[in-house]
Amino acid sequence: MSAMQTRSTFPGGPGRLAVLQRHLVAVPVSGQVSTAIYPTDFQYTLNNNNVLTLEQRQFYEENGFLVIKNLVSQEDLESFRNAFERICKKEVSAPGLVIMRDVAIAKSEYVPDQKAITKVQDFQEVPELFRYCSLPQIIKYVECFTGPNIMAMHTMLINKPPDAGKKTSRHPMHQDLHYFPFRPAEHVVCAWTAMERIDRSNGCLVVLPGTHKGTLKQHDYPEWEGGVNKMYHGIRDYDPNNPRVHLVMEKGDTVFFHPLLIHGSGMNRTAGFRKAISCHYASADCHYIDVKGTTQEIIEKEVAEIAFKRYGLETAIDLKDAWMARGRIVKGVRTSL
Numbered sequence: 001m002s003a004m005q006t007r008s009t010f011p012g013g014p015g016r017l018a019v020l021q022r023h024l025v026a027v028p029v030s031g032q033v034s035t036a037i038y039p040t041d042f043q044y045t046l047n048n049n050n051v052l053t054l055e056q057r058q059f060y061e062e063n064g065f066l067v068i069k070n071l072v073s074q075e076d077l078e079s080f081r082n083a084f085e086r087i088c089k090k091e092v093s094a095p096g097l098v099i100m101r102d103v104a105i106a107k108s109e110y111v112p113d114q115k116a117i118t119k120v121q122d123f124q125e126v127p128e129l130f131r132y133c134s135l136p137q138i139i140k141y142v143e144c145f146t147g148p149n150i151m152a153m154h155t156m157l158i159n160k161p162p163d164a165g166k167k168t169s170r171h172p173m174h175q176d177l178h179y180f181p182f183r184p185a186e187h188v189v190c191a192w193t194a195m196e197r198i199d200r201s202n203g204c205l206v207v208l209p210g211t212h213k214g215t216l217k218q219h220d221y222p223e224w225e226g227g228v229n230k231m232y233h234g235i236r237d238y239d240p241n242n243p244r245v246h247l248v249m250e251k252g253d254t255v256f257f258h259p260l261l262i263h264g265s266g267m268n269r270t271a272g273f274r275k276a277i278s279c280h281y282a283s284a285d286c287h288y289i290d291v292k293g294t295t296q297e298i299i300e301k302e303v304a305e306i307a308f309k310r311y312g313l314e315t316a317i318d319l320k321d322a323w324m325a326r327g328r329i330v331k332g333v334r335t336s337l
């Protein structure tokens with residue numbers, strides 16, 4: 001009998017089993033005694049209808065990420081690509097949508113083409129793109145981290161441009177939690193889907209496995225000669241000798257990762273625009289925190305500065321309000337966030 005079957009039929013229900021799982025036990029099933037030894041203390045994953053195999057759960061617990069191959073169809077990715085192109089041509093816009101150009105061309109004249117755009121962010125009001133966040137096959141996995149009440153908090157389509165020669169196409173090593181004023185971190189997860197093959201040549205994700213078990217680190221702008229994009233903070237004192245893993249992914253492959261996992265992406269050495277679409281989800285039962293006096297205070301200040309420049313908002317906007325306005329429920333009930 002497999003471990004999965006054993007757990008789903010455990011007498012006394014899953015709650016009782018969860019208690020027993022905290023110890024190394026042999027679990028009795030239907031009068032038999034299973035010799036299976038269970039791992040203790042899952043901290044980062046939930047047992048959601050056995051969507052994750054035991055091996056997948058253990059992998060995420062240990063490493064802080066999990067790649068699921070071929071999760072999003074070619075047709076869906078084509079449709080997201082078309083929606084993105086319409087945004088670049090200014091045929092489509094939406095409230096809240098942020099369009100970002102690479103810092104290397106930020107001050108040059110705008111040409112209405114994808115070549116001008118590094119990423120679009122906060123596409124919760126663009127139905128064709130937001131459809132990504134509600135794809136059932138993605139939500140099914142997300143629920144293994146967030147539980148049943150699921151909010152889509154942060155959305156991005158990243159169009160990493162061919163590097164203009166200054167290495168500004170890199171994304172410094174960081175933890176996404178640095179940007180988020182909601183907790184607990186365990187109930188936040190990112191889904192990131194490759195919209196084409198992504199490897200070291202066009203700047204794949206680079207992760208430091210196991211770093212989700214650490215704490216939130218101090219982030220600053222890295223001191224890069226060629227400049228760095230707005231809001232691309234990196235962890236202070238990044239040690240390039242840290243063991244790192246390059247996530248080579250095929251079109252449609254999706255990685256789920258923990259918001260404390262240290263990750264970044266390399267430079268795009270090709271002539272193509274490397275595309276990925278992502279959504280950060282959180283349990284609606286999470287709560288907001290006040291970031292004043294924490295390492296995240298610099299983000300609150302920067303968001304307020306941008307809001308001031310863009311909307312002329314004099315009174316510093318609360319980070320919490322900005323996130324409440326962005327968040328959308330995608331499953332279950334909007335309880336707290």
Ligand SMILES: CCCC(=O)SCCNC(=O)CCNC(=O)[C@H](O)C(C)(C)COP(=O)(O)OP(=O)(O)OC[C@H]1O[C@@H](n2cnc3c(N)ncnc32)[C@H](O)[C@@H]1OP(=O)(O)O
Pocket residue numbers: 098099100101102103106107121154176179228229230231280306
């Ligand atoms: C898991 C979370 C991971 C995350 O990354 S969350 C990070 C959150 N990121 C953001 O909120 C996106 C930040 N970007 C933006 O808000 C906008 O793209 C940004 C930088 C305000 C530009 O907005 P636009 O509407 O395009 O405004 P604009 O063209 O008039 O430029 C205003 C000033 O910003 C400068 N700028 C534009 N793009 C830039 C870039 N990529 N890097 C650095 N600076 C940049 C631009 O030169 C201009 O400066 P100045 O005021 O003329 O001195």
Ligand SMILES: Nc1ncnc2c1ncn2[C@@H]1O[C@H](COP(=O)(O)OP(=O)(O)OP(=O)(O)O)[C@@H](O)[C@H]1O
Pocket residue numbers: 170171172173200203204206222223234235238240246263264265266267
């Ligand atoms: N000083 C730094 N601070 C923060 N992050 C950094 C720093 N230097 C490099 N990185 C990040 O480390 C990751 C790997 O960078 P690099 O450009 O070497 O990627 P790569 O091209 O995929 O790797 P390789 O050149 O070994 O193939 C990227 O996320 C990059 O932005």
Ligand SMILES: O=C(O)CCC(=O)C(=O)O
Pocket residue numbers: 156158160171176205263264265276
């Ligand atoms: O290069 C990428 O696609 C990763 C971007 C990223 O990690 C982020 O925006 O938080």
Ligand SMILES: [Fe+2]
Pocket residue numbers: 174175176263
């Ligand atoms: Fe990130």
Ligand SMILES: [Mg+2]
Pocket residue numbers: 266
């Ligand atoms: Mg390198």
